[in-house]
Amino acid sequence: MSEHSLFDSAPDAELGAALREALAMPFGAAFVNRACARLRQERPRSWDEELAGWFWQGLVAASLVTLLAGWGLKAFGAVDESDATTVTSAAGQLLDGSTPGANILLASMTAADTP
Numbered sequence: 001m002s003e004h005s006l007f008d009s010a011p012d013a014e015l016g017a018a019l020r021e022a023l024a025m026p027f028g029a030a031f032v033n034r035a036c037a038r039l040r041q042e043r044p045r046s047w048d049e050e051l052a053g054w055f056w057q058g059l060v061a062a063s064l065v066t067l068l069a070g071w072g073l074k075a076f077g078a079v080d081e082s083d084a085t086t087v088t089s090a091a092g093q094l095l096d097g098s099t100p101g102a103n104i105l106l107a108s109m110t111a112a113d114t115p
Contacts, residue, residue: 022031045053093099094106 022028094102097103
């Protein structure tokens with residue numbers, strides 16, 4: 001190929017001659033068949049296929065970030081296990097009677113509506 005500037009719009013004589021020779025008979029049909037086969041072989045991926053290819057890498061990255069964030073919070077004292085409060089379930093609070101009005105609520109739940 002000849003020396004050309006990137007901004008030169010003049011045709012390249014060597015490249016043109018090489019392309020004309022490659023496309024000349026009897027090799028022209030073979031070249032066209034190879035080009036068409038290549039185009040059929042590698043079709044562009046759609047956006048959902050592209051994102052599906054990233055799924056496992058993204059899942060691993062998100063898991064690592066979550067793990068490191070939890071470790072960092074625990075290691076630097078942001079989370080203290082002694083401050084953890086226990087939450088009792090609503091059923092436990094009703095049966096315990098510690099919730100105001102628990103007796104009334106239990107009575108209304110257990111009352112039979114049959115005449």
